[in-house]
Amino acid sequence: MGARAQARLASFGGVTDFERIFHPRRMALVGVSSEGGAGFANGMLLACRAIGFSGEILAVNPKGGSFAGHTIFRSLDEIPGEIDFAVIAVPAPAVPAALEACRRKGAAGAEVLTAGFTETGTPEGRALEQQIREIAARGIRVVGPNCFGIYCPASGLTLLPGADLSRESGPVAFLSQSGGMSIDLAHLGGWMGLRFSKVVSFGNGADLREAELLHYLADDPETGVIAMYVEGVADGGDFFQAIRAAAARKPVVVLKGGLSEAGGRAVVGHTASMGGSRAIWSGVLRQVNATSVASLEELAQACLAFSHLPARVFRGICAVGGGGALGAAAGDAAEAYGIRLPAFASDLRARLEAILPRPGSSAGNPVDVANPFVPPAVLGQVLRLAAEDDRVDLQVLISLLYHYKSQARAIGAAVADITPFAELAETVAAAAADTGKPVVMVLPDLMRGPENLDLAAMMARAREEFTRRGVPVFGAVGQALRAIGHVNAYYGRRRAR
Numbered sequence: 482m483g484a485r486a487q488a489r490l491a492s493f494g495g496v497t498d499f500e501r502i503f504h505p506r507r508m509a510l511v512g513v514s515s516e517g518g519a520g521f522a523n524g525m526l527l528a529c530r531a532i533g534f535s536g537e538i539l540a541v542n543p544k545g546g547s548f549a550g551h552t553i554f555r556s557l558d559e560i561p562g563e564i565d566f567a568v569i570a571v572p573a574p575a576v577p578a579a580l581e582a583c584r585r586k587g588a589a590g591a592e593v594l595t596a597g598f599t600e601t602g603t604p605e606g607r608a609l610e611q612q613i614r615e616i617a618a619r620g621i622r623v624v625g626p627n628c629f630g631i632y633c634p635a636s637g638l639t640l641l642p643g644a645d646l647s648r649e650s651g652p653v654a655f656l657s658q659s660g661g662m663s664i665d666l667a668h669l670g671g672w673m674g675l676r677f678s679k680v681v682s683f684g685n686g687a688d689l690r691e692a693e694l695l696h697y698l699a700d701d702p703e704t705g706v707i708a709m710y711v712e713g714v715a716d717g718g719d720f721f722q723a724i725r726a727a728a729a730r731k732p733v734v735v736l737k738g739g740l741s742e743a744g745g746r747a748v749v750g751h752t753a754s755m756g757g758s759r760a761i762w763s764g765v766l767r768q769v770n771a772t773s774v775a776s777l778e779e780l781a782q783a784c785l786a787f788s789h790l791p792a793r794v795f796r797g798i799c800a801v802g803g804g805g806a807l808g809a810a811a812g813d814a815a816e817a818y819g820i821r822l823p824a825f826a827s828d829l830r831a832r833l834e835a836i837l838p839r840p841g842s843s844a845g846n847p848v849d850v851a852n853p854f855v856p857p858a859v860l861g862q863v864l865r866l867a868a869e870d871d872r873v874d875l876q877v878l879i880s881l882l883y884h885y886k887s888q889a890r891a892i893g894a895a896v897a898d899i900t901p902f903a904e905l906a907e908t909v910a911a912a913a914a915d916t917g918k919p920v921v922m923v924l925p926d927l928m929r930g931p932e933n934l935d936l937a938a939m940m941a942r943a944r945e946e947f948t949r950r951g952v953p954v955f956g957a958v959g960q961a962l963r964a965i966g967h968v969n970a971y972y973g974r975r976r977a978r
Contacts, residue, residue: 515546573597628684629660651676674948802879808847818966
């Protein structure tokens with residue numbers, strides 16, 4: 482751990498009580514108004530109740546009153562006993578006093594949702610943020626200011642405005658300087674099949690920020706993959722040591738904001754961070770074996786692959802799908818990421834040809850099954866046979882389920898009733914388990930007009946059937962192969978060190 486992080490920890494006797502921060506039993510919400518409205522504190526109270534926060538919620542406002550069935554204490558001092566954590570959403574000038582009151586009340590930490598600090602570029606904003614740092618140094622950890630806070634499914638802490646996030650925990654942690662990015666990934670991950678251990682939107686990062694949180698997550702048994710959105714770092718040395726140590730143990734996926742001239746101007750106004758040059762960041766991330774991505778979608782897809790696939794390198798794959806062009810696309814994408822599609826031997830090809838529908842199919846690798854309506858049982862046989870080739874480490878199955886919409890329309894049926902997505906998911910998961918060769922699904926969804934809302938609902942249900950069985954799903958062949966490429970690059974470099 483770097484000197485700056487060690488100095489911070491020294492003020493807490495060397496220990497930060499992350500358990501009380503992420504799993505608080507008693508949480509104060511400072512700034513709740515009896516008048517309701519759209520204030521952050523009221524919104525956070527309703528969101529925590531809706532998601533099912535497991536602890537006690539204590540509302541605070543000098544005016545008192547009540548809101549949503551909660552009596553509002555006029556001050557933190559009126560609350561009997563200690564608190565574990567606090568959410569502060571009061572005007573910026575009132576934040577230091579509220580934070581100091583939380584410290585006196587024994588809180589291990591607090592998140593400050595309020596903006597109006599260093600990111601404003603004003604002397605007043607910088608002075609207020611300095612007061613936050615000084616209070617934190619006296620014995621309370623601070624997330625923020627200018628942030629959306631913490632999402633921890635296990636405890637029911639949620640981001641602003643995260644009333645509808647999942648309570649199902651999983652292996653992915655996300656550290657974000659952007660509140661918007663944090664809530665976007667939480668929603669994006671929800672339908673993609675990602676499940677989270679912790680998400681921390683730390684905004685300006687006056688106290689707790691990327692380096693210390695990386696050290697914590699590297700040791701966190703609930704976290705298997707660490708994702709980050711970074712605009713700038715407080716201490717380059719601390720960050721380098723922390724990300725190197727974390728990436729030596731777990732995949733770390735990084736989306737860096739502010740690498741262009743315009744992007745750099747944006748992040749200065751967003752969290753008062755300096756973007757840094759593309760060359761320096763690329764070099765640092767490569768040196769520490771972190772995975773660099775270019776968009777939130779690529780970050781989510783990489784996390785999906787890391788969280789569902791075994792921790793190894795996949796050099797050879799088999800691609801199975803209905804359509805020669807899809808197979809060609811798979812071959813081209815695989816080659817771009819150093820992945821091979823080995824040609825099958827003649828005896829294996831003959832056995833595959835014996836079960837493939839005719840005409841139009843092809844038993845090479847890629848395997849063209851000729852049409853999108855091949856029964857799941859046949860596809861399962863294809864996967865099991867192809868897995869016999871020792872050069873195949875992983876299989877990619879491209880299924881054009883959306884074509885069932887035309888059949889449903891022709892016979893006057895509901896598309897969800899005639900599409901065998903549940904049977905296919907069970908078949909694929911069983912083939913992967915029995916052969917020891919993971920299967921990655923590609924489910925293109927090209928019919929997205931308002932007349933196809935029933936199809937969108939069916940595709941969402943199909944994705945859920947696969948992901949809950951541990952089979953990752955991607956929307957395009959290129960996305961799947963790129964994510965597999967990230968897995969290969971990370972474990973290949975780690976093995977070589």
